[in-house]
Amino acid sequence: DSGVTQTPKHLITATGQRVTLRCSPRSGDLSVYWYQQSLDQGLQFLIQYYNGEERAKGNILERFSAQQFPDLHSELNLSSLELGDSALYFCASSGRRGGWDNEQFFGPGTRLTVL
Amino acid sequence: ELKVEQNPLFLSMQEEKNYTIYCNYSTTSDRLYWYRQDPGKSLESLFVLLSNGAVKQEGRLMASLDTKARLSTLHITAAVHDLSATYFCAVEGGSYNFNKFYFGSGTKLNVKP
Numbered sequence: 001d002s003g004v005t006q007t008p009k010h011l012i013t014a015t016g017q018r019v020t021l022r023c024s025p026r027s028g029d030l031s032v033y034w035y036q037q038s039l040d041q042g043l044q045f046l047i048q049y050y051n052g053e054e055r056a057k058g059n060i061l062e063r064f065s066a067q068q069f070p071d072l073h074s075e076l077n078l079s080s081l082e083l084g085d086s087a088l089y090f091c092a093s094s095g096r097r098g099g100w101d102n103e104q105f106f107g108p109g110t111r112l113t114v115l
Numbered sequence: 116e117l118k119v120e121q122n123p124l125f126l127s128m129q130e131e132k133n134y135t136i137y138c139n140y141s142t143t144s145d146r147l148y149w150y151r152q153d154p155g156k157s158l159e160s161l162f163v164l165l166s167n168g169a170v171k172q173e174g175r176l177m178a179s180l181d182t183k184a185r186l187s188t189l190h191i192t193a194a195v196h197d198l199s200a201t202y203f204c205a206v207e208g209g210s211y212n213f214n215k216f217y218f219g220s221g222t223k224l225n226v227k228p
Contacts, residue, residue: 002157002159033216042218042220042221043203043218043221044218045215045216045217045218048214048215056214056215057215058215058216090157090158092158101146101163101165102146102207102214102216103148103160103163104148104158104160104205104216105160106150106157106158106159106160107157108156108157109157
């Protein structure tokens with residue numbers, strides 16, 4: 001158990017809908033990262049937040065957005081869903097105060113299926 | 116954009132044999148991470164390599180980093196079935212603490228008895 005929690009574990013929805021994925025980082029971690037894992041694209045970095053602020057953006061679509069709240073939990077919002085958005089979405093955390101590296105600890109993931 | 120290439124992508128090996136997984140990356144970075152993923156599971160951190168020449172070992176796995184060659188290796192010694200999994204390297208690019216992470220495609224390792 002990495003200490004990172006994600007909800008829900010599974011999500012089935014229809015095209016055009018909007019969903020929200022939630023992540024709680026390890027206690028003390030300030031950074032949260034979101035990733036999308038699919039068979040054809042592999043593991044793609046989407047976005048990073050550090051202590052409530054967006055710090056790095058990867059291959060995140062405009063239909064997707066994220067935020068990190070004062071209690072450091074994060075949410076990833078996916079809207080106007082398409083079939084191709086079906087994937088496993090991971091959240092990871094790192095960056096305890098005083099830490100030197102960005103070793104990431106991954107949550108169990110949310111499997112999104114768009115029908 | 117930083118590119119990360121792993122090879123081989125698939126590795127089927129016998130128990131007790133040795134083998135090496137390679138991770139090449141395209142631009143300067145001195146921070147590299149190895150992860151393991153079991154089927155249907157999340158990623159588990161294995162090694163953190165933060166400088167040129169860094170070497171870390173845990174059990175039958177040893178990872179090293181050569182930043183000048185932009186190459187990291189994950190060496191497996193005397194493989195056992197429990198090591199069967201997919202192994203990813205991830206390279207960190209940019210300034211400290213605000214980096215993007217670039218993952219390789221993964222190496223799917225199958226250790227046969």
